[in-house]
Amino acid sequence: MDEQPRLMHSHAGVGMAGHPGLPQHMQEGGGATDADGRKQDIGDILQQIMTITDQSLDEAQARKHALNCHRMKPALFNVLCEIKEKTVLSIRGAQEEEPPDPQLMRLDNMLLAEGVSGPEKGGGSAAAAAAAAASGGAGADNSAEHSDYRAKLSQIRQIYHTELEKYEQACNEFTTHVMNLLREQSRTRPISPKEIERMVSIIHRKFSSIQMQLKQSTCEAVMILRSRFLDARRKRRNFNKQATEILNEYFYSHLSNPYPSEEAKEELAKKCAITVAQVSNWFGNKRIRYKKNIGKFQEEANMYAARTAVNAANASSHGSQANSPSTPNSAGSAGSFNMSNSGDLFMSVQSLNGDSYQGAQVGANVQSQVDTLRHVISQTGGYSEGLTANQMYSPQGINANGGWQDAPTPSSVTSPTEGPGSVHSDTSN
DNA sequence: CCTGATGATTCGTT
DNA sequence: AACGAATCATCAGG
Numbered sequence: 001m002d003e004q005p006r007l008m009h010s011h012a013g014v015g016m017a018g019h020p021g022l023p024q025h026m027q028e029g030g031g032a033t034d035a036d037g038r039k040q041d042i043g044d045i046l047q048q049i050m051t052i053t054d055q056s057l058d059e060a061q062a063r064k065h066a067l068n069c070h071r072m073k074p075a076l077f078n079v080l081c082e083i084k085e086k087t088v089l090s091i092r093g094a095q096e097e098e099p100p101d102p103q104l105m106r107l108d109n110m111l112l113a114e115g116v117s118g119p120e121k122g123g124g125s126a127a128a129a130a131a132a133a134a135s136g137g138a139g140a141d142n143s144a145e146h147s148d149y150r151a152k153l154s155q156i157r158q159i160y161h162t163e164l165e166k167y168e169q170a171c172n173e174f175t176t177h178v179m180n181l182l183r184e185q186s187r188t189r190p191i192s193p194k195e196i197e198r199m200v201s202i203i204h205r206k207f208s209s210i211q212m213q214l215k216q217s218t219c220e221a222v223m224i225l226r227s228r229f230l231d232a233r234r235k236r237r238n239f240n241k242q243a244t245e246i247l248n249e250y251f252y253s254h255l256s257n258p259y260p261s262e263e264a265k266e267e268l269a270k271k272c273a274i275t276v277a278q279v280s281n282w283f284g285n286k287r288i289r290y291k292k293n294i295g296k297f298q299e300e301a302n303m304y305a306a307r308t309a310v311n312a313a314n315a316s317s318h319g320s321q322a323n324s325p326s327t328p329n330s331a332g333s334a335g336s337f338n339m340s341n342s343g344d345l346f347m348s349v350q351s352l353n354g355d356s357y358q359g360a361q362v363g364a365n366v367q368s369q370v371d372t373l374r375h376v377i378s379q380t381g382g383y384s385e386g387l388t389a390n391q392m393y394s395p396q397g398i399n400a401n402g403g404w405q406d407a408p409t410p411s412s413v414t415s416p417t418e419g420p421g422s423v424h425s426d427t428s429n
Numbered sequence: 430c431c432t433g434a435t436g437a438t439t440c441g442t443t
Numbered sequence: 444a445a446c447g448a449a450t451c452a453t454c455a456g457g
Contacts (some may be wrong), residue, residue: 236436236453259446280445281437288447289435431457438451443444 068188080190104208107215114222116157153222160218167214171207175200239282243272247282251290252304258287 070076111117178199182191239247250268251258260268265279272279290297 238435238454278436282435284446284448285436288449291447433454433456435454436452439449440447441449442447 064188077190085192101212104212104215107212107219110219110222111160111215114219115153116160116218116222156218156221160214163214164211167207167211171204174207175203178203239272239274239278243274246271247279247286248300248304249308251283251286252301253308255301255305258283 108117179196182196182199185191238244247268250260250264254260260279260283262276265276265283269276269279274282
């Protein structure tokens, strides 16, 4: 118990005024507004601290003891209590009961959502999965990245929790320490339980602000991790061949109006194992790039058109089919196009081409069929390159302004899954 | 490493 | 809200 006074000295700055062992300057607090004067004060204090010796400490101890044993002590103590009561009352109310910090709540919510502060393993993986879905990943092929992401996330989580624990422990230690000090001091000066309570709350507030910093930096770390691992733009992956083919089939078989409905997009997304947004992106890119340089896409267009036409022809020749030209999954994607087939088709189609289907109220399937067949025709017709074919398509799909014509397309038109009662390819037969 | 292809994003327009 | 156009950022082949 010899070092008790030393401790009291070192913690005097926390806010315990009026300690008898302190030099006069320290008890005056911030009374002097003059900066120079304050500097002078600090200088004096430092000087006095430097000159503190064991001897002077002993002296102080002795003086304290003498004070405690003074006959007037109980009376003085009571007076002090009264004064204290009044001042404390006036201090209180000014800074008390602050509402829960909205920023802290935001941070808490985010950490919970990211699975950092939630229940052990489930939250983390759920959040990762949700993030993966949001980023539009194609599931299996980037699962490795996700496991990496999860690993990093749990690392952050672990650091966060150990740090939090450390802070809490330190907070508790410091609180008990301060309470012990106050209890010790309550023998020489009046300290109400309320005051102790207030002191504790001040300490807790201080520590909670440190905690908030911890939470904030954790959030930042998670955000960086997310952007690093899940930002699809940074980690762009080309769609697989099958998906591209499915999309191209649809695009070229609906060349007159390559704007898939919401349902069609969903269908395509499901088939290609990508998101609807990615389908929209793809069609947006495709339309603009096709329009910009039709010549470049000629070959591709012919290929897909012919393939689709063959599928349609095969389907219609078999009579019973609820198949759509845009989804030739089984027949189209695997095998290569058989040119000898297209000859038959060409013959059967030519008459159709001659009719003026252009603005008519044709069913969507018919329309797409026409698109497809025109490609076949133009291909078999033997144009050289680019512009010739360009002119062939131009009146069909793209209007004078360079945009696609405003063809009325009911939902069943663009949707690849149509009802069984549709006219479909019977017309081409 | 360079270059074209390609998926995603941004911004203005309708 | 959907689209077009421009642009960015990455991939992939030479």
